[in-house]
Structures are given as C-alpha cells and as structure tokens.
Amino acid sequence: MAALSKVEKLLTKKRAIESELTQIRRECKHNEQQVAMVPYGPGCQLEIRWLCVNCAETLGYPSECEIDHYVRKK
Numbered sequence: 001m002a003a004l005s006k007v008e009k010l011l012t013k014k015r016a017i018e019s020e021l022t023q024i025r026r027e028c029k030h031n032e033q034q035v036a037m038v039p040y041g042p043g044c045q046l047e048i049r050w051l052c053v054n055c056a057e058t059l060g061y062p063s064e065c066e067i068d069h070y071v072r073k074k
C-alpha cells in the first residue's frame, strides 16, 4: 500500500497545483501571446498553438499563415 499513499499524496499536490494554475490564468489578461509547440493529448503529440507568454495558457489555433511564419522562423 506504500505506492497508493504516495499516489494519493501526489494527486493532492497535483490538485493544489492545478487550482493555483487556474487562479493565475484566470487573473491573467493574456496580453502577450506567441505561437509555440505545446504537448497535447495522451500521447503528448506536439501541436502548434497560440500560447500566453505570461501564464502559458493555450489560447487557440494559429491560422495556416501564422503557422507558416512560425515554421519559417525556426
């Protein structure tokens, strides 16, 4: 049962971290945004998204033109 209590502790921590993140992101105005690769889904595939520079919230999909610009910049 050692693993279970460790997992429960981690889950409690995770919830605390998530609620703190939610709080920060709720207060953030997302004034500065950039196109970036973000891990997405269970397989953690990378996707190109608009990301807030300040709180790292994913904000939406860039247009094809914006993606093109981002890829060229690399």
Ligand SMILES: [Zn+2]
Pocket: 025, 028, 029, 030, 031, 052, 053, 054, 055, 056, 057
């Ligand atoms: Zn933000």
